[in-house]
Amino acid sequence: MSDISNIFDVASRAMSAQMTRLNTVASNIANARSIAGSADEAYKAIKPMFETEYAKHASENGIATVNVREIVTTGREPTKIYMPEHTKADEEGFVWQAAVDVEEEMVEMLEASRQYQNNLEVVSTLRSLMMRTVNMGR
Amino acid sequence: MDGIRQHFGIHDDALALRSKRNDILASNIANSATPHFKARDIDFEATLAKAMPSGPLTTTNERHVAQPSNMRADRLHYRDPVNPSLDGNTVELAVEQMQFSENVVRYQTSLTFMNRKVSGLLSAIKGE
Numbered sequence: 001m002s003d004i005s006n007i008f009d010v011a012s013r014a015m016s017a018q019m020t021r022l023n024t025v026a027s028n029i030a031n032a033r034s035i036a037g038s039a040d041e042a043y044k045a046i047k048p049m050f051e052t053e054y055a056k057h058a059s060e061n062g063i064a065t066v067n068v069r070e071i072v073t074t075g076r077e078p079t080k081i082y083m084p085e086h087t088k089a090d091e092e093g094f095v096w097q098a099a100v101d102v103e104e105e106m107v108e109m110l111e112a113s114r115q116y117q118n119n120l121e122v123v124s125t126l127r128s129l130m131m132r133t134v135n136m137g138r
Numbered sequence: 139m140d141g142i143r144q145h146f147g148i149h150d151d152a153l154a155l156r157s158k159r160n161d162i163l164a165s166n167i168a169n170s171a172t173p174h175f176k177a178r179d180i181d182f183e184a185t186l187a188k189a190m191p192s193g194p195l196t197t198t199n200e201r202h203v204a205q206p207s208n209m210r211a212d213r214l215h216y217r218d219p220v221n222p223s224l225d226g227n228t229v230e231l232a233v234e235q236m237q238f239s240e241n242v243v244r245y246q247t248s249l250t251f252m253n254r255k256v257s258g259l260l261s262a263i264k265g266e
Binding site: 006007017050052061112125132136137 | 161162163167171173178214231235238242245246253256
């Protein structure tokens with residue numbers, strides 16, 4: 001990818017990373033109550049792994065942004081529920097509910113949206129500063 | 139041109155440095171959720187002091203206390219976290235946001251000074 005040279009690169013990448021995080025939260029919450037016939041088939045919560053991306057001259061200008069390195073599934077195990085009337089139940093009458101903790105996802109969602117807003121706030125502040133600087137002396 | 143530059147005094151250096159610090163603080167805020175990221179900052183006063191025309195203090199008497207001159211003031215420092223977090227990230231949003239808003243206000247102050255000086259020059263040129 002191209003080098004990060006200014007504040008707009010920093011904020012846009014950080015915001016898209018937070019957006020990816022919000023997407024995974026949405027997917028997890030959407031699948032929270034889904035039921036599968038085996039532990040392997042059951043949905044497992046996904047989560048982005050964030051990684052710092054430094055600019056080429058980060059030691060001089062101190063610019064660094066964040067990227068999503070990969071999306072991993074969490075180690076949480078699906079819940080085994082006794083539900084013999086369910087069409088997906090195995091011969092013993094068990095089904096597996098998706099391994100998603102809704103409360104955890106809600107907290108994650110709040111944090112991601114706050115950090116998205118923070119980045120946006122930084123950009124709008126710095127943009128107005130830039131506009132004032134451009135208009136200097138008028 | 140040198141005269142005009144001198145007329146601006148410290149404010150053009152201060153403005154450039156404030157802008158650089160804004161970039162660094164924005165990078166910290168961008169990385170507020172990255173595990174193991176260490177928040178960084180520059181020592182503004184020390185870096186600006188280096189840019190000032192007076193330079194480091196000279197010692198003319200052996201009893202004068204010498205200013206350490208080998209200190210690279212424009213180096214990035216790591217921030218000492220108030221509440222260390224478990225994932226090794228030292229960005230604290232409260233701290234970063236306060237530093238950022240302070241830096242923005244000070245940038246605006248320098249900008250206002252520059253503006254005044256520019257309009258002063260302009261009125262001198264126009265002679266009105």
